[in-house]
Amino acid sequence: MNNTFTNRPVTMNENKNLLEIEEHMYILDDVKKPNVFRNMFPYSEIPKIPFNDRTVPHDMPKDIWITDTTFRDGQQSRAPYSTEQIVTIYDYLHRLGGENGLIRASEFFLYSKKDRDAVYKCLEKGYKFPEITSWIRASKEDFKLVKEIGMKETGILVSCSDYHIFMKLKMTRKQAMEHYLSVIKECLEEGISPRCHLEDITRADIYGYVVPFCLELMKLMKEYQIPIKIRACDTMGYGVNYPGAVIPRSVQGIIYALHTHAGVPHELLEWHGHNDFYKAVVNSSTAWLYGCSGVNTSLFGIGERTGNTPLEAMVFEYAQLRGTLNGMDTRVITELAEYYEKEIGYHIPPRTPFVGKNFNVTRAGIHADGLLKNEEIYNIFDTEKFLNRPVLCAVSNTSGLAGIAHWINTYFHLPEEKKLDKNCELVHEVKKWVDAEYESGRVTVLTDEELLKVIDDASKKLGILLV
Incomplete structure (x- = not known):
């Protein structure tokens, strides 16, 4: 019988006070054909949720927070905001997050003059929180925009499922990884902190691609001494929070792999959920419970297709999980809803929790x-x-x-x-x-x-x- 642990060292885990044997190294599985998990995602049928009853422990970080994508993902499904509207909403987010900055960051597009003007005007506010960040594709041309504005951090799209790597990018896993790493290194060379958006992670090969890729990112972080954030993007809303569900659909399984096996610290982990199967909020809370410090949201859930995790929902999830609002001013949520209705002309469905006119x-x-x-x-x-x-x-x-x-x-x-x-x-x-x-x-x-x-x-x- 082959025992893979025979010669591996036994070490003490100082956090758990348990002796552990180091598991095998996770190396890139550069497959010749895409693994699209057809057993779970048969396109002509409803997706399936299989179980193997492998569970992971709760591992909520000491500090958790909310980040915002209202001006990025939130603008992909509606008419663009004006510069003035963006600045006004940013002011509201600052007030809502409170003195402790529970709305930690807000990300912006940089492609249009309107968006860049909004970034400059928001930077002039001088707020510590929400920190202003950007989002780009994994392109050196896009990176020029980040350098021109002088952003301290930028998100970079690093699609991680074979659906995207093989079918959209027309690359192999190795080619995709090398391409992504080259752009990330350029960020680091300029002293800019990259935030890696692992698009479509709930259809990705977690141990054959995602973990090996993140291990490489952690090596770069150690080399450059600049934080590299990992955003796990449930792009299609396939994530589930059921104990014992199989990865890549298991939210807690993904977070465990990223933290325990890829070595990503809690404070550099973030979850970005979509609501295609009505699970955006519960999946975001699950990400908190199992090791993510950040959950990414948009106001009123406005976002691609069925939308993102609603920011206002996670404010109240935070309060329920922590037992305190920690300085957040929840009355601002009502002010925001009124602003959207009266000034922006956005109709909030009347039965929407917390903000719809009939919710209470x-x-x-x-x-x-x-x-x-x-x-x-x-x-x-x-x-x-x-x-x-x-x-x-x-x-x-x-x-x-x-x-x-x-x-x-x-x-x-x-x-x-x-x-x-x-x-x-x-x-x-x-x-x-x-x-x-x-x-x-x-x-x-x-x-x-x-x-x-x-x-x-x-x-x-x-x-x-x-x-």
Whole structure:
């Protein structure tokens, strides 16, 4: 029987206080034909999630944070932002991240004059966080843009699956690795810190290509004494967080391989997720739990195809996992949503968590009754405190005068001295209309648009000014 561990040294792992035998070295498997994992990704069928029941331990870093791609991936699926809009949003991100800089970095395109102008104006702000970074293809021509602006860090696209290496780049694994390393060395020679975007990692050969490539990157980092970040990009949203799932679909398996076998430190690991299979948020949280310090996000999840991990979602994931917001100002999230709706013209679906206009509105009559007695019964947390969004009770035939008054007060954010009670003439006028609707056979709750029209008509009739 061949024992691969016979002559390998036994060493003490100071972090785990356990004796360990060094595993075999991971060298590039320069295959002649692409490995596209057809058993997991049969294109004419739904992708499969196989298991081998190999699990890895939780390994959450001491420090975790959020990074932003609103101005890069977020701009790939919508009309480009103006320079002024980018600068305004960047200000919001700075305030949201708080004094401890939990929104650690924001990446920018450099290709258009508009984007470069935005970079210069954001740099003029002098904020420590979010740090301004760039993104380029693995091209020496693109790298000239980074040098011209004087960026301290840049992302570099280093596609890592055979789908991309063989089918898009028309290279072998060895050729791709050598090409990527040449561009990364040029970055390092200029004193610029590279951030390697391992595109399509959830369809890549983790131990035949990804780990050997990252080992080479760690050698370069040691040689140049300049940090090299690794961003694991779940480009197609294939990642899963199920214990015992097989790599390359296992998020925790990928992070374990990058940290334990490729030797990438926690603080240089980052996860970039897409939401094709509704798993962007849970996969990002899983990446944190198993060794990534950074998770990459975009505001409201706006991004390629189904979008990226929503930034606002990870703010609240952070709070739930850490037990603190650590200085983040979550009320800025509501300000951002209002800015997108009113100034940018972007429509946020009304049931979007935390930011949709109906996310904390209860519509069922029995729910409304409980909500009016104690809002904790049907509200996820104190949304007025954390999002400046008081819980709202939709109006139906069971709401009564008090329910209508509550709706008007909360929808219009009326201050205490201007709040209406159930005896107000305006409330009675609206109640008459509501009663008539249900007497005519209506069974559904009333929409905001219907109520606003009735309230507006009644206000004009009675000469009452709400706002």
